Amino acid sequence: MADQSLPLTGGETPTVNIRATGGFPNPGEPLFRSINRLGLWTLYMKEVRRFFKVQTQTIWAPAVTTLLYLMIFTLALGRGGREVLGVPFASFVAPGLIAMGMINNAFANASFGLLGGKIQGTIIDYLMPPISEGELLAALVGAAVTRAILVGLVVYGAMLLWPGVNMEIRHPWAIVWFGLMGSILLSLIGVATSMWSEKFDHLAAVTNFVITPMSMLSGTFYVISNLAPAFQAVSRVNPIFYVISGFRFGFLGQSDIGDTNLAVLHGAIGLGVLNAVLAVIIYLLLRSGWKLKN
Known part of the structure; x- marks a missing residue:
């Protein structure tokens, strides 16, 4: 704080206080010295309330769809006491x-x-608040993982009551780890897709031609040992295969990732590394303003 005399043209010279500018960033230049916990929590809750407000569509409907898959494939492929693993x-x-x-x-x-913000013209609500790119990414991913967990719990609860289904838990760590890593992986891909897309057609293209094939061909309904060697190699490149097989390992104690529990552990580590690399890449894209500030 410095006292300086500023002369006025028609009268007495008052003394006013002018705050020294040392230590302040230039106008328009953000400065983050620590985590903005309130801003992070506020954005996270905004995203959670957005999907929870229409929970019939975002939580209960996906759970019903998953149960329909169970019913259809069980009737089609599970007759005659068929066993797998x-x-x-x-x-x-x-x-x-x-x-x-x-x-x-x-x-x-x-x-x-982010895509909704771009289309509706409210993207500024994500870019203007005093939160860093890391906090923005954490809030978006955190809300998506929250929705994933809620859907998983609802489906799990329904399957406990489903006749002929044994949901005994054998390796809780695998259920938690692969469930979280899979949710985070697809959340990160979702944020990247939201940044890249300029309209809902772009999002639908990624969903229909990338995410859905990766999910359906991940070994959810079969073991990859039934496939030809070339297709087994393709399946092992698909990260969702490790999510599905590792998550299943938590319930059955068996997996087609490999013949040993060590193979499952290697898959768990691989997913963690992949998520870390993707998080860094998307963080750098957010910092650059790619497809957001144009």
Whole structure:
């Protein structure tokens, strides 16, 4: 704080206080010295309330769709006491359906936020608040993962009552880890898709030609050992395969990732590394303003 005399043209010279500008950023230049917890929580709650306000569409409807998958595939492929990995077909397919429902809804939630803002002209609501790019990414991903967990819990609860399905938990760490890593993976892909897309047709293209094939061909309804070697190699490149198989391992204690539990652990580590790399890339894209500030 410095006292300086500023002369006026027609009278006495008052003394006013002028705050020194040292330590302040230039106008328009953001400065973040710590985590803006309030801003992060506010944006997270905004995204949660957005999907929770229409929970019939965002939580209950996906759960019903997943249960329809279970019913159809059980009737079509589970007759005659068919077993896969040593368990009835219904018990084999149920964990994969839970994981698939979780990751699909994580992508759906994360892919709408920024795109909706661009189309509705409210993207400024994401860019102007005093939160960093990391906090913005964390809030969008966190809300998507929250939706995924809610859908997973609803489907799991329904499958507990489903006749012929055994949902005994054998490895809780695998359920938690692969469920979270799968949800975060698809949330990150969803944020990237939301940044890239300029209209809902772009989002629909990614959903129909990338996400849906990756989900359906991830081993949810079969073990990849039934495939030809070339298609097995393709399946092992698909990260969703490890999400589905690892999540199933938590319930069945068996997985087609490999013959040993160590193979499952390697898959878990690989998913964690992939998510970390994707998070860094998307963070850098957010910092650059790619497709957001044009």
